[in-house]
Amino acid sequence: MPDYELFYWDLPFRGNFIQLFLEEVRAHYQKLDASELYPDRNLNLHYPGMAPPYLYDRRAQVWFAQMPAILMHLAKAYEYLPDAPEQQTLALKVILDCDDVLMEITNHNGMMMWDQESWNDFRAHRLANWMTLFERTGQSHSLKTDAGYLLGPRLTVADIATVALFGTLVHSFPELAKDLEHNAPRVANLCQRVEGRPAIAAFLDDQRRELGNGYCGGQIEQSLRDVIG
Ligand SMILES: N[C@@H](CCC(=O)N[C@@H](CS)C(=O)NCC(=O)O)C(=O)O
Known part of the structure; x- marks a missing residue:
């Protein structure tokens, strides 16, 4: 089972912010097409987001939307924030x-x-x-x-x-x-x-x-x- 599921389109745009990070830290993740969630299921998520990207953190069992929030979540988990x-x-x-x-x-x-x-x-x-x-x-x-x-x-x-x-x-x-x-x-x-x-x-x-x-x-x-x- 992957640690993370990333839902985004087959395009780099906002998805690559998350994907470059996941690749850099060699996270165990699965990339899924955004259409699996959006637009039919996104409002049913625990913390709904208006549009992709969405990240599911399997260990924490939490859904995140909003690219900046997703990146901050990952940066904290992998210590990719500056010290001060x-x-x-x-x-x-x-x-x-x-x-x-x-x-x-x-x-x-x-x-x-x-x-x-x-x-x-x-x-x-x-x-x-x-x-x-x-x-x-x-x-x-x-x-x-x-x-x-x-x-x-x-x-x-x-x-x-x-x-x-x-x-x-x-x-x-x-x-x-x-x-x-x-x-x-x-x-x-x-x-x-x-x-x-x-x-x-x-x-x-x-x-x-x-x-x-x-x-x-x-x-x-x-x-x-x-x-x-
Ligand atoms: N502020 C949100 C913006 C999300 C957003 O606008 N996502 C676009 C793609 S990058 C989208 O899929 N929009 C819905 C659509 O195209 O149908 C974020 O940073 O994640």
Whole structure:
């Protein structure tokens, strides 16, 4: 029996935040399709969540929804938070920043499609500022252009989340690699280093062979491809 069950779509988007973590710590888990729970059963969970991802922790017998809550739960279990309490809060802040970027880049989870003008403006300003903000956070700690981590001397959940955000983004949309390199060179290098860690690299190889450059799916992914391309 696996220790965890992760329910998400066959897409990287929010699911990879959890899956990169589970792979990194070599957790015993099973990935199941979100359609097994959503939309018919999600309100019957003990702690219902509005939408995938969902994680079931078999030992604790608890269901979790909300990507940031799931990651914090796992980070505590595997000691992937920084040591100092204020740095632990900073790790949560980094994960919440990531979730905000996911929301913004998909125009509120696809509620509206992108048009060229609004995308160009978002890319030049808010997306660039988001990238810079992660870079500054790393610079305030030990992150160098070829070494170190976002919140200090060791890998934490904040690195996994940052890489799940920007590593996935530039893999799915290689046109954005130069934006990341320009605004956040240390973060760009962090993505390569973390994506190269053995368990994560093996997982991403398989996933990228299967899903190609798929990102968030649906019309909003097509809309992103139209404006980026
Ligand atoms: N704030 C939630 C957002 C959950 C969410 O919007 N999930 C999306 C996919 S990433 C979803 O499956 N939405 C329902 C749908 O597409 O039908 C979280 O961070 O987990």
